[in-house]
Amino acid sequence: MTEFAPLHGLIGGALIGLAAVLLMLTLGRIAGVSTISFGLLAPADSANRPWRLAFLVGLPLGALLVTMFGLKDWSTLTFPASVPVTIVAGLLVGIGTTYGSGCTSGHGVCGLARLSPRSLVATITFVAVAAITVFIFRHLMQAP
Template sequence: MIGLSAVLVMLFLGRIAGISGITWGAMTGPLSERGWRAAFLLGLLAAPLLVLALTGTAPEQTVPSSMPGMIVAGLLVGFGARLGSGCTSGHGVCGLARLSPRSLVAVLTFMATAILTVFVLRHLP
């Protein structure tokens, strides 16, 4: 479904379905590009409601409970995604689908640092 969505965006809108670019562009991009981006974000926001309607149960999740941790995580993810021109969707799905060498480097880099971070946080004393 994630792949189909990325294809919908390409076929109908001719754009990359990168969530970081869509998020930031919905607020700061050219006016002609803001509408579909804001609508995309509304669709993301509405997704749990559709899941609830389809399955009859609300999605379950467990979010880390450290508030300082989540703030640092948000800052790093936002800063890194914009500096690095993309996140998991832009580089990981759309970029790899385009066989972009930049995206391959980005994906290998963020997978490595994410795995290392989890290792340090969970397995080092």
């Protein structure tokens, strides 16, 4: 069970949006975490490696700052998936975001903000499939 927290959601979401806008303003880049990660792992594109690595390092750094200001309690973090399911899920996320050219940030935030038809189709697809997956596992197979 998680408590509905609309205000934290809105403020956190606005910060995510602000970061997306700032990355476009400063570097002229889409703030898509999977595409940035994929670019970092690509050996051919070493010129863009430093800013990509810096952005990805910033993600846990930002979470750490919020924690240091006492605004985040990690004890409430629950990880319902088992170890094998975690591995399979991670692989699927890696494969899917590479073929699908993006994840929640790239398609769901930046792409939708650009009114990209591709991002709209991708976002509807991954949200719908995730909801169906949760329904099947929680209600038909009685997993957590």
